[in-house]
Amino acid sequence: MVKAKGFHHGDLKRALLGAALELLDEQGDAGVGIRAVARKAGVSHAAPVNHFKDRRALLTGLAIKLFDDIQTNISKRLESVSNDPAMRIESVVKSFFEYGAEHPNRYALLWRNDVVDHECDEMRIREDAVYDFICNEINNLTAGRNIDTDTVAIGLWSMMHGYIDLKIVGMFEEREDSVTGEDRPEALIKMFRTIFDQYGL
Amino acid sequence: MVKAKGFHHGDLKRALLGAALELLDEQGDAGVGIRAVARKAGVSHAAPVNHFKDRRALLTGLAIKLFDDIQTNISKRLESVSNDPAMRIESVVKSFFEYGAEHPNRYALLWRNDVVDHECDEMRIREDAVYDFICNEINNLTAGRNIDTDTVAIGLWSMMHGYIDLKIVGMFEEREDSVTGEDRPEALIKMFRTIFDQYGL
DNA sequence: CAATGATATTGACACTGTCCATATATAAAT
DNA sequence: ATTTATATATGGACAGTGTCAATATCATTG
Missing domain, CATH: 1.10.357.10 (Tetracycline Repressor, domain 2)
Structure with a gap:
C-alpha cells in the first residue's frame, strides 16, 4: 500500500516487509508470495528480487x-x-x-x-x-x-x-x-x- | 511407483498415499503436490481428484x-x-x-x-x-x-x-x-x- | 447386450517463483 | 557538466503448480 512517487520507490524493502506482514496476518504464510507482496506494495512482480533474492x-x-x-x-x-x-x-x-x-x-x-x-x-x-x-x-x-x-x-x-x-x-x-x-x-x-x-x- | 495393468489402476488411493509418503520423507510437505504424487504413482495429473478432491x-x-x-x-x-x-x-x-x-x-x-x-x-x-x-x-x-x-x-x-x-x-x-x-x-x-x-x- | 456409474485422460486456465534483457534513477568519477 | 558506474525497477518468458471441464475407458449391474 505504501508507495512513493517516481520510478524508484525509496524505501521498498520496508514497504515489502509491511505488505508481507499484512498478508501473513490475513492468510498465513501461504499468502505471502513474492508476487502478492509486490502487488500490495504497488510495484512490479520482479521488483522485490533486489531486496530479497528468494521467497x-x-x-x-x-x-x-x-x-x-x-x-x-x-x-x-x-x-x-x-x-x-x-x-x-x-x-x-x-x-x-x-x-x-x-x-x-x-x-x-x-x-x-x-x-x-x-x-x-x-x-x-x-x-x-x-x-x-x-x-x-x-x-x-x-x-x-x-x-x-x-x-x-x-x-x-x-x-x-x-x-x-x-x-x-x-x-x-x-x-x-x-x-x-x-x-x-x-x-x-x-x-x-x-x-x-x-x-x- | 506401484502400478497395475490396464486403464484403471485398481488400488490408486493406496498407491497415491504411498507415493505421497515417499515424497514427504524426501522433500517435506512442499514436495507433496497433486501432480508430483500422480507422476510418482504413474497416472495422469488429474487422476487423484477421484480419491482426493483437494491437495x-x-x-x-x-x-x-x-x-x-x-x-x-x-x-x-x-x-x-x-x-x-x-x-x-x-x-x-x-x-x-x-x-x-x-x-x-x-x-x-x-x-x-x-x-x-x-x-x-x-x-x-x-x-x-x-x-x-x-x-x-x-x-x-x-x-x-x-x-x-x-x-x-x-x-x-x-x-x-x-x-x-x-x-x-x-x-x-x-x-x-x-x-x-x-x-x-x-x-x-x-x-x-x-x-x-x-x-x- | 445395453446402460449406468466409477475411474482415468487430456487440455485449459490462472497463478506461482525465478530468470533474463531492458529501462530508469541515483551516485561517483572524470 | 558530462560521462560512467551502480543500484533499482520493469516487462516478458518459462516451467511448474492446483483446479476445473470435457472426453474416454473400464467394470458392474439390469
Whole structure:
C-alpha cells in the first residue's frame, strides 16, 4: 500500500516487509508470495528480487523482524518486573503466550523450517538472545547447585512452545472449557514452578 | 511407483498415499503436490481428484494414515509395559520422541494447520484417542485427589510436542552437546516425573 | 447386450517463483 | 557538466503448480 512517487520507490524493502506482514496476518504464510507482496506494495512482480533474492529470503527477513518485535515486547514488560529470576522467567513466558494468542500466524511462521532459514546468522543471533536470557536467569536460580541449566531451559522452552503451537493447531479447543476457572497458561506456569520447587529453587 | 495393468489402476488411493509418503520423507510437505504424487504413482495429473478432491484432502488423508501408524507403534510398545500408569504414559511419550526423531517430516506434517484439516472427524477421532488415553492414565494416578486432569495432560502433551518440534527446527542443535551425558529426552521425562511427585502422584 | 456409474485422460486456465534483457534513477568519477 | 558506474525497477518468458471441464475407458449391474 505504501508507495512513493517516481520510478524508484525509496524505501521498498520496508514497504515489502509491511505488505508481507499484512498478508501473513490475513492468510498465513501461504499468502505471502513474492508476487502478492509486490502487488500490495504497488510495484512490479520482479521488483522485490533486489531486496530479497528468494521467497525464502523474504520470509526469513520477515521472521527476523517479528523476532525483534517480540524482543521489544519482552523488554518492555520486563521493566516492571522485580529482580526475582523466577518472576523474570515467568514474564518472558507470558510475553510469548500473549504473542502466540494475538498473532498466531506470526508465531507459526517463526518455526517453519521449510520457508524460514534458521541457519543464517541474523536468525540464530535472535534465537540465542532469548534462550541465553532464560539460561542466565535459571543460572541465577540454580547458583552453585548441581543442576544442568540446559535441561531446565529446554524443558521450559519446550513446554512453552508446545502449548502455544498446539493451541494454534486447535488441539486444546474443546478441552480447555472444562477447567477450574483458572486461566490455563497460568496453570502451566504454576506447573513449571513446581519443577523449580522440586529442584529446590 | 506401484502400478497395475490396464486403464484403471485398481488400488490408486493406496498407491497415491504411498507415493505421497515417499515424497514427504524426501522433500517435506512442499514436495507433496497433486501432480508430483500422480507422476510418482504413474497416472495422469488429474487422476487423484477421484480419491482426493483437494491437495488439502490428500495431505489430510496422509496425516490420518500417519496417525494410525503412530497408534500402532504405541500399542506395540505398550504390550511390554507394566500396568503402572506413570510407566505407560512414559511409554507413549517415548513413542512420540522416537517417531519425531526418525521421521521429522512426517511428524511436522501432523501439526500443519494450513495444509491438514484438523476439524474433520477422522482427524479428531485419532487425536482424541491418544489424548484420552493419556488422560485416562493420569486419572488412574490422581484417583480421588483434587487435581485437574486436563491441566496435567496439556502440560505433558505441550512439553512433549514442543521438544520434538523445536528439535526438528534445529533450536537445540548446538546446545544438546554440552550435556551430562544423559539422554536429553530421558531427562525431560524425568523432569516431568518430578511434577508427578510434587503433585503427590 | 445395453446402460449406468466409477475411474482415468487430456487440455485449459490462472497463478506461482525465478530468470533474463531492458529501462530508469541515483551516485561517483572524470 | 558530462560521462560512467551502480543500484533499482520493469516487462516478458518459462516451467511448474492446483483446479476445473470435457472426453474416454473400464467394470458392474439390469
